[in-house]
Amino acid sequence: MSAASCLMTEDQFLCSICLDVFTDPVATSCGHNFCKTCITQHWDNNVQYQCPNCKEVFNTRPELRVNTFISEMAAQFRQSAQQKDSSSSSEQQAAKPGEVPCDVCTGTKLKALKSCLVCLDSYCETHLEPHLTRSGLKRHQLINPVENLEGRMCTKHDKLLELFCKTDQMCVCMLCSISDHKNHDVVPLKEEYEGKKAELGKTEAEIQQMIQKRRLKIQEFKHTVELSEEDADREISDGVQVFTALKESVERSQSELIDTIKEKQRKTEKQAEGFIKELEQEISELKKRSTEVEQLSHSEDHLHLLQSFRNLNTAPPTKDWSGVRVGPPSYEGTVVRAVNQLEETLSKQMKKLLTEAELKRVQKSAVDVTLDPDTAYPYLILSDDGKQVKLGDVKKHLPDNPERFNCLVSVLAKQSFSSGTFYYEVQVKEKTKWTLGVVRESINRKGSITATPQNGYWTIMLRNENEYVARDDPQVRLSLNCQPEKVGLFVDYEEGLVSFHDVDAAALIYSFTGCCFTEKLFPFFSPCYNYSGKNSAPLIISPVNHTE
The missing domain is CATH 1.20.5 (Single alpha-helices involved in coiled-coils or other helix-helix interfaces)
Known part of the structure; x- marks a missing residue:
């Protein structure tokens, strides 16, 4: 009998009413088996005596007798199932706080794997088996384990909430849809679920x-x-x-x-x-x-x-000491003179230190600048790397495009700036004349030009070998202690500042302040005329070596 029981499936020992292994199994005349207590209570609660499985109706209440053979087989199966449950329970985890427990387990409640929306119970792996193997239970809807399954039932009709009323924005049962929510826009829960899930996906993406x-x-x-x-x-x-x-x-x-x-x-x-x-x-x-x-x-x-x-008789020759005096030295004014001298020294030193610090600060805004041949005056000679410019003797046959200077011995940089700060350095060594600065994009580049801030030019120039001028309005003669060999130019667009620095002396040459910039600014370079080769040295855009 033990060998035979091993060949029988679990479905053959389960009562279709209690879904558990038979207890005192009895058979109806139609051949179906039930627990004696289960079928008795079923017939006690119903007017007709019929088989719960095949629905066959009996005219009189059948007399029930325990089937000893099935009872023994069920007992053996129950024992085997209990051993299996014991082994399985040791492998499965007990439900922890916050987890859904199995509603069927007695003693230690194991963690539920699924909840049934038809049975309104949650099952662990062992007790879920009938829903996975029995044809009648396979049709039940299983979901991930949830608590309070009763909350999924309509409190009014005791039916499953399987519809959604879009009119009232609430879950309803089938009876609700033909009574209280008649003529409302009612859709299956799954349809509304998909819509809301899509909305949640969009919301999640936005979040x-x-x-x-x-x-x-x-x-x-x-x-x-x-x-x-x-x-x-x-x-x-x-x-x-x-x-x-x-x-x-x-x-x-x-x-x-x-x-x-x-x-x-x-x-x-x-x-x-x-x-x-x-x-x-x-x-x-x-x-x-x-x-x-x-x-x-x-x-x-x-x-x-x-x-x-x-x-x-006479005294030895001595000096007349009556008029000799040793007066204390005069210290009057010594401290005052020392303080005045210190003040003058500190003033010079502070000015020097501050200009050095300012130069170090502006050098942090260094940018790479190259010359734009499309803007160059036709006589100018530009180096291949776009870093040097000088005046040549031969006029080049170049297109007179709108960007090109046709009278002013000048060239612009390719780079333009319309925000923030920028800084670059130009070597002017061995030149007797030059002009440097920045200009706005819309400047006049044809014919005679007056280079003033009002016309979009912010420049300084060396003229007549040692005469430095800021082309402000009016012009400002500059007094420099020494001739700069390298000029640094710094622009703060938002601040409206254009400042020129003697890099080697770490000294400020001149600053245009309070400027109002509304267009792109371009670095401006003019090597000026040669004057029989006296001013033939090029202007050279130099790499910035940060002041230590």
């Missing part, structure tokens, strides 16, 4: 996009903080350098003041010491004469006294 934008903004803020920290560190370093230099100047001036005062004191001491030494020498001579005079006065030798008297 993810918002998240991404905020992450990018966070990165932007972090990058700003990093740049701020770097700038702060550089400013602190520059500030420490400036104040250290100023402190050293103050200490040096203090030391010089003390040395000056001490030197005056030393001179006074030296003079006094010289006089004192001379006086002590005279005192020594006078004491010696006094001793000789005293000895002669006590002499009893008449002849010796008379012969020596002439030499000892």
